[in-house]
Amino acid sequence: MRPILLSGHERALTQVKFSKEGDLIFSVSKDHIPSAWYSANGERFGAYKGHQGALWTVDVDPTTTLLATGGADNTMRLWEVKTGRELKKWEFPTSIRRCEFSEDGRQLLGVTEKRTGQLSNVVVYDINPDPDAEQTDEESLRIVVEELPRVTVAGFSSLGRYIITGHDNGSVAQWDAKTGELLNEVYSHEDGMSVTDLQWSADRTYFITASKDKTAKLHDTQTLEVLKTYVADTPLNSAAICPSPTEYVILGGGQAAMDVTTTSARQGKFEARFYHKIFEEEIGRVRGHFGPLNYVAVSPDGKCYCSGGEDGYVRVHHFDPPYFDFKYEVEKEKQRELGF
């Protein structure tokens, strides 16, 4: 796999996202400038200037018109992808840990940080997809998360029906996206081990969570049932689902040397890990980063993936043909049955 290094950020990467076409990568880091890159060659497409603090989160709408970012300057902002123009700034009492568009791009959610005197909130805004339109100040929904621990990650399900949240005690919850009512709550990960990432399947009917408990888990969106578990040997920061027909998931994490308390512990382990989604078996690793992988993302067209590291780099890997051709014997058998 031919890696491309995106160097331009001066600090640790926090989130990376592909455009829904797969041609652009958006990255945010602890420096204050969201960046956009061509996934094919790693050239910079643009930068979005205005934030005044570390950034935690980025997302892009389905038509690659609008970009949303959030971070430690207690703002969530909306940008025009093409021009870099800032279209909207929403201000909060605490930082924004996560933002995500609904699948139709008509709603945007933000997760606010829990601090003394402030609860974790999930705020939702209706979005006008026209970059020249005025965007609303009025939240269409606010979920005040009182009964559950701090929200770390959140997203909209298929049809925008539910909001799914992950929490710093390892639990996952499902909320009615219209009323904000808590519908279901499961304890998927080890108690007290934070859910660090939540990424969707292409149709948002299932999702993967990553956790500090060294596992990633596939959940059914409707029932929150854990369908699959992927066991790693290092705390995980991120997990991504490869689009069909490739049946893989990619996990990223690693322990920084300063956090390794015992001298016997092997330092590092800074690799992207590939698992077979259905069989839960590890099938390969990709090295390269000099620090933990803070985020992994797969292009929606399945042709490449990228990882954002604590080392300040984004690495883009375009898959070689053997990656697509590899199949277990029972998979080949199934293909023959179906007449491929």
Add this chain to the structure above:
Amino acid sequence: ADSAKRSTADKAVVDARRRMLSEWFAWRDRVTEDLRDERLSLGLEERTEEQKALDVDEEEGSKVVE
């Protein structure tokens, strides 16, 4: 005897994979069909805006303009 034991173990692994595969695809077929029915009954197109973003003109290699 060892190789017989091994081949029994291998067979168990393969059988387990075969079962996982068929369970997975049975679940996917059900969920995909339910979602499609729901989308159509809500007056939505079969595929989401996100999924449509992947439509490309194979010859041109560029996005289809509808």
